[in-house]
Amino acid sequence: MALLTPEDLAEINRQLEKSDETVQRATGLDIKGVCKALYGTEAGSEKVGIVPITAGNGIIGSFSESLLAIVRYFGLDGFITKKPDVSGYYEAVTSGADIVLMADDHTYLAHNLKNRKIANNQPCTGIVYAEIASRSLLAGNKDVLVIGLGKVGFPGAEHLVKKGFSVYGYDVDNDLLKRAVSELNVTPLDLETEAKTETSKKFSMIFEATPCPDTIPEFVLEKDCLVSTPGIPCGLSEDLKIKYGAEVVMEPLGIGTLSMLYSIL
Numbered sequence: 133m134a135l136l137t138p139e140d141l142a143e144i145n146r147q148l149e150k151s152d153e154t155v156q157r158a159t160g161l162d163i164k165g166v167c168k169a170l171y172g173t174e175a176g177s178e179k180v181g182i183v184p185i186t187a188g189n190g191i192i193g194s195f196s197e198s199l200l201a202i203v204r205y206f207g208l209d210g211f212i213t214k215k216p217d218v219s220g221y222y223e224a225v226t227s228g229a230d231i232v233l234m235a236d237d238h239t240y241l242a243h244n245l246k247n248r249k250i251a252n253n254q255p256c257t258g259i260v261y262a263e264i265a266s267r268s269l270l271a272g273n274k275d276v277l278v279i280g281l282g283k284v285g286f287p288g289a290e291h292l293v294k295k296g297f298s299v300y301g302y303d304v305d306n307d308l309l310k311r312a313v314s315e316l317n318v319t320p321l322d323l324e325t326e327a328k329t330e331t332s333k334k335f336s337m338i339f340e341a342t343p344c345p346d347t348i349p350e351f352v353l354e355k356d357c358l359v360s361t362p363g364i365p366c367g368l369s370e371d372l373k374i375k376y377g378a379e380v381v382m383e384p385l386g387i388g389t390l391s392m393l394y395s396i397l
């Protein structure tokens with residue numbers, strides 16, 4: 133898994149404000165509003181305990197601090213434990229945390245200690261970014277393109293199918309594309325083949341979930357499209373963003389974290 137860096141998390145409050153403005157402009161709801169509509173839940177007075185984890189590649193500078201900033205940005209109460217790992221978990225619970233947030237290199241989880249619900253970052257991120265794409269105020273149809281059908285993309289594509297959207301999918305890994313076709317009934321769109329003819333469909337709603345740049349080719353872009361992408365780096369080049377007047381929702385940690393929290397309230 134590609135790990136976040138402190139650079140990705142720089143100015144997290146500014147990144148959240150910018151994303152909130154974009155989501156509001158493109159969908160008519162802010163990020164909290166999207167999560168509320170998605171899960172039918174609302175945050176109350178929950179206290180979130182954030183436990184730094186030293187396993188594997190260890191503590192990412194500003195990861196826990198960014199989580200605290202995110203929790204507070206969205207109006208929840210939170211704290212970072214002084215100790216990491218098991219001692220930190222003990223500290224979180226004994227200090228009154230209702231929800232624990234913690235991540236090693238493979239799993240980033242949110243656990244609600246009151247109702248036992250637990251959330252994993254990857255599906256929650258996929259679902260909320262897919263939901264944002266699907267709420268474009270400017271789209272004239274229900275066609276959505278999903279690029280990247282891995283641990284984030286597949287659950288997002290599944291969510292869109294369940295919502296009744298016409299989902300077109302592409303992944304460079306043909307096995308993953310085949311799985312999405314057979315299990316979700318996604319329509320395959322081989323962007324490599326399409327690139328040779330450039331006769332492809334164009335999309336107003338694109339959900340991208342890959343770790344690669346420039347994954348979104350010009351020939352799929354509709355003017356004023358909405359590109360919702362958790363992928364780091366961004367799959368849409370700055371030139372194409374400007375040329376097509378695209379709204380781009382992309383933020384490294386906060387939107388997925390709020391989706392996790394709302395999914396377990």
Ligand code: NAI
Pocket residue numbers: 133134135253254257279280281282283284285302303304305308341342343344347361362363364365383384385386387388389
């Ligand atoms: P993954 O490795 O499970 O899936 C990525 C998929 O993208 C793979 O199936 C791969 O074959 C595909 N892919 C790579 N290049 C491609 C291309 N040019 N065209 C089409 N498909 C391509 O990774 P995962 O966990 O799904 O994460 C995806 C991205 O989302 C990563 O950049 C990750 O860091 C990021 N992420 C961001 C979060 C956020 O809050 N913004 C939260 C979780 C992950």
Ligand code: 0TF
Pocket residue numbers: 133134135136183184185186187190191192193195196235236237238240253384385388
């Ligand atoms: O970097 C990641 C994930 C995060 C997904 C959200 N964008 N790509 N995971 C590693 C987190 C490690 C945290 C570390 N153990 C700490 O500081 O506690």
